[in-house]
Amino acid sequence: MTTMLELNDVHAYYGKIHALKGISLNVAKGEIVTLIGGNGAGKTTTLRTICALMRPTSGAAMLNGENLSNYKASQLAAKGVAMVPEGRGVFSRMTVLENLEMGAYHRNDKAGILEDIEHIYALFPRLKERRGQVSGTLSGGEQQMLAMGRAMMSRPSLLLLDEPSMGLAPVLVEAIFSTVEEINRQGTTILLVEQNALMALQIASRGYVLQTGEIVLSDSARALQRNAMVQKVYLGIE
Template sequence: MALLEVDNVHAYYGNIHALKGISLTVEEGEIVSLIGGNGAGKTTTLRSISGLLSPREGTITLRGEDLRQYKAHQLVSKGVAMVPEGRGVFARLTVEENLQMGAYHRSDRDGIAKDMRRVYQLFPRLEERKGQVAGTMSGGEQQMLATGRAMMSRPTLLLMDEPSMGLAPVLVEAIFQTIEEINKEGTTILLVEQNAHMALQIANRGYVLQTGEIVLQDSAKSLQQNAMVQKAYLGID
C-alpha cells in the first residue's frame, strides 16, 4: 500500500474548476515532485491533501486511511506536516519560539528537545540565530525555519510548497540538499516546485501538472530527458 494515495480529486474555487481529476501516489521513503507552471494547480493539490481546502470529489488516503474526514488541524497529529508557500514563519516570534510552535501539540518534553537538537543539526544557522526574531532573517533562513518547524511535528509525510521561491541560487542548492537529508532520515516528501530543474534532480518520481490535470508522470530521470518537459520547464530547446 502506498503511503499517500490521491485518487480522482476535483477541486473548485467558486465556479473555477481548479483540479480536474488529479490522481497520484507517494510511496514510503520517496521524494515525489509535482512540477508545473503558474496556476497549474500545484498548490491547490497540496492544500487539498493537507485539508486546508475541501475537494468536491475524489479520495485522499494515508496508509489506507481516509484523510478527508479530518480537518486541517487534525492532520498534523496524523503525521502530515506542511511547509507553506512563501515560507510563512511567525515573523514576530523568535526562531526558537517558531520551532516550539511546530511541536505545540506534543507533550513529550524529551522528544521535543531531541527533535529541536536535530533541527539545529540540520540547520546550524538556526541555532546561531535562535534568539532572533524570525521576520528579520533572510529569505533562505526563513525557509530553513519553516522546514525545521514542520520537522518539529515529527511528520511521516512532509508537504513542501515551493521551497525555492525567491531564493538566491546558492541557497536553493542548500535547501534542496537538506531536503534530501531529511528524506534520507526517513521522512517521505511531496514537493511542489516551479524550479523543475532542482525538483527533478532530487526526486525519485515526478508528476507534471497543467491546468488542473496531470499530463505526465514518470521517474524523475526520464522526466528530465522528456522533450516536452525540457522545452516547457527546463528551458532546453
C-alpha cells in the same frame, strides 16, 4: 513499497473555477515525489486539498488508507502530515526557538522535543546562531529553513513542501535541496511542489507534471528529465 499517500480522481473548485480536474497520484513510503508545473497549474491547490485546508468536491486524498477529508486541518499534524506553505511559513513575530516550539504544538514529550530542537539545529546550523532572533527579521533563505525546521518538529512521516526555492538565490536553493534530501534519507517521505523543475527532478525519484488542473505526464524523475516536452517547457532546453 507501500503506498503512503494516494489521490484518486480529485476535483476541486474555487467558486466556479474548476481548479483540479481529476488529480490522481501516489507517493510511496520513503520516496521523494515532485509535482512540477507552471503558475496556476493547481500545484498549491493540490497540497491544500491534501492538508484538508480545502475540501475536494469529488475524489479523495487517502493517507495510509484513511480518507483525509474526514479530518480537520488541525488534526493532521497528529496524523504525521506536516506542511511548509509557499513563501514565508513562519510566525514572524516569534523567535526562531519559539517557532520550533510551535512546530511541536501537538506533542507532549518534553525531552523528545528538546532533542528534536537540537536535531533541527544540527540540520540547519544557521538557525542555532539565530535562535533568539525574531523570525520576521531573518533573511528569505533562513525563513525557509525555519519553516522546514518547524514542520520537522512535529516528527512527520509525510512532509509537504510548497516551492521551497521560491525567491532564493541559487546557492541557497542548492543548500535547501540538499537538506531536503538529507531529511528524506533520515526517513521522511516528501512530496515536493516546485516550479524549479531542474532542481526538483535532480533529487526526486518520481515526478508528476501538472497543467491547468490536470496531470499530463508522470514518470521516473530521470525519464522526465529526458522528456522532450518537459525539456522544452520546464527546463528551458531547446
